[in-house]
Amino acid sequence: MPKALAAVLESPRNFQLREFAIPEIGEDDAVLRVEACGLCGTDYEQWLGHLKDWGGGMPIIPGHEVMGFIERIGPQAAKLWNVKEGDRVAIEPVIPCGHCEDCVQGAYTRCRSDKGYGLYQNIHVAPSLWGGYATHLYLHPRTMVHKLPSQVPTDVMTLFNPLSNAIRWVYEAGGVGLGSSVVIAGPGQRGLLAVAAAKRAGAATIIVTGTTRDGARLQLAERLGATATIDVQAEDPVERVMALTGGKLVDVVLDVSAGAVAPVVQAIDMVKRGGRIVLAGLKGQNKLNDFPVDKVVFREIELVGVLSAGWRPTELAIQMIGESGAELRALCSHSFPLEQATDAVRSLGRESSDGREAVHVTLCVNGIG
Ligand SMILES: [Zn+2]
Ligand SMILES: [Zn+2]
Known part of the structure; x- marks a missing residue:
C-alpha cells in the first residue's frame, strides 16, 4: 500500500x-x-x-x-x-x-x-x-x-488564499471601488495583494506605507499599481497623505502591518470624515494606550476588524489569478x-x-x- x-x-x-x-x-x-x-x-x-x-x-x-x-x-x-x-x-x-x-x-x-x-x-x-x-x-x-483552472503555474495559484483575504479586506470590508482612495499600511504579501485588488476594483489613489527595510517591497507595490509609497522612517506618513490627496485625505485605510500600533493611530488622521479603517494586522502583546477615541466619534470614522476570507472572495481571487496571474508572479519569491x-x-x-x-x-x- x-x-x-x-x-x-x-x-x-x-x-x-x-x-x-x-x-x-x-x-x-x-x-x-x-x-x-x-x-x-x-x-x-x-x-x-x-x-x-x-x-x-x-x-x-x-x-x-x-x-x-x-x-x-x-x-x-x-x-x-x-x-x-x-x-x-x-x-x-x-x-x-x-x-x-x-x-x-x-x-x-x-x-x-x-x-x-x-x-x-x-x-x-x-x-x-x-x-x-x-x-x-x-x-x-x-x-x-x-x-x-488547470493552466496556472503552481506558485502563482497558491496566491489564492492571501489574495482572497486581500479582496475581502479591500473590496468587501473596505468598500474600495471605482475612483476610491486608499492607504495600505504594511507591504507584506497581503498588503501587496491588496494593492492589486484595489487597482482591479478601480481605486484612483493607492498609497502604500512601509519601513526603510521594506524598500524592495515598496518598489513591488508600485509595479502592482500603487500610485505612491511612503517610507514612514524617512517622512511623516500623515503629512505625506495630506499632500498627496491635496488635503482631502482618503476614503479607506487598510492596516495589514504586523506588530506596530502606530499605523492605527495615524490612520485616524489619514481617513476622511465618515471614512473607514479596516484592521487586519495582528499586534500581539503591543497595546494601544493613546487611542484618540474622540476623533473617531467627532469624525464619524468606521472601524472594522477582519480576519479571513470566505466563499465569494475566494472565487474572486481564483478568477483574478486565472485572468491576470502573470502580473502577480513577481510576488512568488520562494518555492521549497x-x-x-x-x-x-x-x-x-x-x-x-x-x-x-x-x-x-x-x-x-x-x-x-
Ligand atoms: Zn495563512
Ligand atoms: Zn458553525
Missing part, C-alpha cells in the same frame, strides 16, 4: 518527516493529492510554538493554504462539491459545522467548531492527515472546495520541496535569506510549471 509522507511539527522548531496510511474514504469524503501549500505569518508563529491556544497542539501537520488534485472521492461528496477525481481544487482553511448561528447566517468563517486544516486537529485525530505539509490531505465531508519545510518557514520568518526578499513562500509538493 502506498503511504502518505508528511512534515510533522513535533515540538517548536522541530519538523520530522513521517509516513501515514492514506485513509479509506466513504460516501461523503475524499483524499486530496497535495500539489502545494502557501505559507503566511501564521505558519511561522505556529512553528515557533506561539499558537498554543489554537487547535489540538502538537504533533501536528501544518499547512492551511492547500491546493491539489482530487485523488479519491465518494459519490456523495463528488455530487455536493461538483468535482471528480483528477480535478484541481483549492481548500478553504476552516471546516464549518453548518449549524451554529454564524454558519446559518453565511458567516461560516466565524464558526466556532474549531475544525479545519493545518492549525486545528493534531495527528492523534484520525485520520491524521489534516495539514498541507504532506503528499496527501484528508477531505472532511464539510470541506469548502473550489475548482481551479516538502523535505525542506524548515527552510520554507525560516525564510518566511526572515530568519534565513538567500539574498532575495521573501514575499510569498510556497511548499511545492507535486507542482507544475
